[in-house]
Amino acid sequence: MNAIMTPDELEAALRAVGTARYHDKHPFQILLQEGRLNRDQVAAWALNRYYYQSRIPLKDAALLARLEDPALRRSWRQRIVDHDGEREGDGGIERWLRLTDSFGFDRAEVMAGRGILPATKFAVDAYVRFVSDKTLLEAIASSLTEMFSPGIIATRVSGMLAHYDFVSKETLAYFDKRLTQAPRDADFALDYVKREARRPDQQQAVIAALNFKCDVLWAQLDALYFAYVQPGLPAPGAWTP
Numbered sequence: 001m002n003a004i005m006t007p008d009e010l011e012a013a014l015r016a017v018g019t020a021r022y023h024d025k026h027p028f029q030i031l032l033q034e035g036r037l038n039r040d041q042v043a044a045w046a047l048n049r050y051y052y053q054s055r056i057p058l059k060d061a062a063l064l065a066r067l068e069d070p071a072l073r074r075s076w077r078q079r080i081v082d083h084d085g086e087r088e089g090d091g092g093i094e095r096w097l098r099l100t101d102s103f104g105f106d107r108a109e110v111m112a113g114r115g116i117l118p119a120t121k122f123a124v125d126a127y128v129r130f131v132s133d134k135t136l137l138e139a140i141a142s143s144l145t146e147m148f149s150p151g152i153i154a155t156r157v158s159g160m161l162a163h164y165d166f167v168s169k170e171t172l173a174y175f176d177k178r179l180t181q182a183p184r185d186a187d188f189a190l191d192y193v194k195r196e197a198r199r200p201d202q203q204q205a206v207i208a209a210l211n212f213k214c215d216v217l218w219a220q221l222d223a224l225y226f227a228y229v230q231p232g233l234p235a236p237g238a239w240t241p
């Protein structure tokens with residue numbers, strides 16, 4: 001039996017998951033931030049990551065639908081607004097589409113999921129399902145990878161701007177807002193998890209949820225590496241403009 005942890009010990013255990021398994025260690029991410037990918041490979045990353053972006057509001061809507069406390073709903077619904085915007089032409093998904101636009105992809109094709117690698121689909125869809133099916137505590141804990149995202153975003157953006165002439169501060173503008181949104185969201189989720197995961201089995205479940213989410217992120221980069229770096233076997237339907 002696992003011993004009960006204090007809330008701070010639980011936080012330390014969660015941070016250790018990130019240190020060991022977050023996607024900042026993935027070889028594809030290292031190539032991306034070090035300027036060692038060509039334009040087509042970076043375009044493939046932007047295209048495939050659109051699928052993750054597009055499913056985040058669905059995942060948050062599934063979570064929101066399970067929250068019985070109006071105060072919790074008020075906080076969580078902001079995540080959907082961040083991605084969808086308050087109006088046409090606003091929000092994170094629109095900003096991501098400006099990045100895929102810059103590579104010459106057709107918006108309608110991007111939004112239809114053309115060229116998304118099968119493993120990316122499976123991983124991202126598994127995240128939406130996890131949040132719908134698992135306990136609320138596990139669903140909230142699975143968002144905690146956001147504790148680690150400001151670091152990877154800063155490294156990725158500065159590396160890409162330094163090494164690639166086909167991206168700019170404007171085309172990477174999606175990430176600017178994430179640097180304030182992610183810490184706000186992660187603090188909220190971490191407070192919830194530290195408060196509500198009181199029993200050892202609950203604490204182990206939230207650690208497992210964070211491990212699962214690290215796998216969701218890792219698998220997306222595995223798919224890109226396999227199709228576009230080595231051995232370089234794009235899946236049927238893989239697509240560049």
Ligand code: PQQ
Pocket residue numbers: 056142143144145146147148149152153178217
């Ligand atoms: N993670 C979530 C989530 O689980 O609810 C939402 C987001 C992430 C985003 O909107 C992101 O932009 C994002 N970006 C990165 C990144 O750029 O590496 C990582 C993550 C993450 O750690 O899950 C998210």
